[in-house]
Amino acid sequence: MVHDPSNDGPRSESRPVGEAWHATRDGVTAHVSPLVLDPRRLRQLLGTVAAMSRDTDTRSVLHHIVEAAADLVGARYGALGVLSESGEVMDLLTVGIDDPQLCAAMGLPQGHGLLHSLVDDRRPLRVADVARHPRSAGFPPGHPVMRTLLGVPLMVRGTVYGDLYLADKTDGTPFDDDDQQLLTALASAASVSIENARLYAHATRAAEHFQRRMLPVLPDLAPLLAEARYEPASELLRLGGDWYDAMVLPDGATCVVVGDVTGHDVEAAPLMSQIRNMLRALAFDRCEPPGVVVSRLDHALTMFEDPPTATLVLGRLERTGDGHAFCWSNAGHPPPLLIGADGTTGYLAPARHGIPVGIDPSVPRFSHTHPIPPGATLLLFTDGLVERRGQDIDTGLAQLAAQAGSLAGAPLEELCDALITHSRQVSEDDVAVLALRALDAPQPGAGCGQ
Secondary structure (H helix, E strand, C coil): CCCCCCCCCCCCCCCCHHHHHHHHHHHHHHHHCCCCCCHHHHHHHHHHHHHHHHCCCHHHHHHHHHHHHHHHHCEEEEEEEEECCCCCEEEEEEECCCCHHHHHHHCCCCCCCCCHHHHHHCCCEEECCHHHCCCCCCCCCCCCCCCCEEEEEEEECCEEEEEEEEEEECCCCCCCHHHHHHHHHHHHHHHHHHHHHHHHHHHHHHHHHHHHHCCCCCCCCCCEEEEEEEECCCCHHHCCCEEEEEEECCCCCEEEEEEEECCCCCCHHHHHHHHHHHHHHHHHHHCCCHHHHHHHHHHHHHHCCCCCCEEEEEEEEEEECCEEEEEEEEECCCCCEEECCCCCEEECCCCCCECCECCCCCCCCCCEEEEECCCCEEEEECHHHCCECCECHHHHHHHHHHHHHHCCCCCHHHHHHHHHHHHHHHCCCCEEEEEEEECCCCCCCCCCCC
């Protein structure tokens, strides 16, 4: 297709993402209502709108639109160009040019020539003879020569998102008013789709930034090595409640925690921050065994009218004569994984497994202790690392143990990156990971905060 969107970038006020598909439907209806369409064109137009409402992939929706535009108008060629926020062409979807190598060779439009007026003047363009138009800049090498053109800008409330244009009707007739109205209706739908995707991306980035800012930078925990990762959910509405934390307590022990606030929405993030800060203060205050600290957190959460709930593992790593001792309490959370220096693995999952915090402060909490030999790695994580839709969690736990065991000798950075990369490929939930490795043979010390 002829290439030429303007360099003017989008300019608009934001709006709630949830309005998008209502606006798509209403925009199409507003532009089509004055038309008298034959039954086939009307059915196809309505089918296109229905397909857009089912498809969540923006690029696929836009491809539906340009295909429908070419078919409904009877055009040989069609294209939909998408502008980036800086005003440059970032994507182009075409119909009628079937050779992918030719499309790749032509590249994206450069923003000059005839089509410049589409987004520059922000009004439809209808040309009976492209070659004779005063603003025609010709075609790039290999591009099909086209004689007639119909194009409309993609706009929502004054913001230009790109352009939708057709060339050369198959029956040889010129484009008419009905063709222009129909293309304008489909352009309205395309504009809303692009705006919706852009607003969603902005909201996702803002929520992710907010979540990451609330997570700590790990302190120096020597003689322990420590590494942590947080990966947000693939869906905005599932972003929120996973966290990790680590600190050195006044008695010299290292306190670690990984947790997950119940629920997946933007409200989970501030609740996570409240629980994390409360737990920090309680753990630092008296250096008590983890079970006692978690029980105190249960009672503290009763101050809320509707107490938040969360699963978590809270632990203390203390130096012993032949390594470290890990003392921990589990509140309804996936068990920690111990990875031996030789690649052997085992989950720390005693029979007395507690319920999530915030449910019933009268339920007793338990503390457990297990040795951590030099060179071993302790892995704490949230359920997004092992839970898969339609799969038993035991399968996910077994897969994690196998992958982590194969990386037993790898640097912690490499281990955490590999686990997160795999999780990103198969999980829709957010994930927090905290890995700790004992390197030396420490001096004897106390046990479990006693």
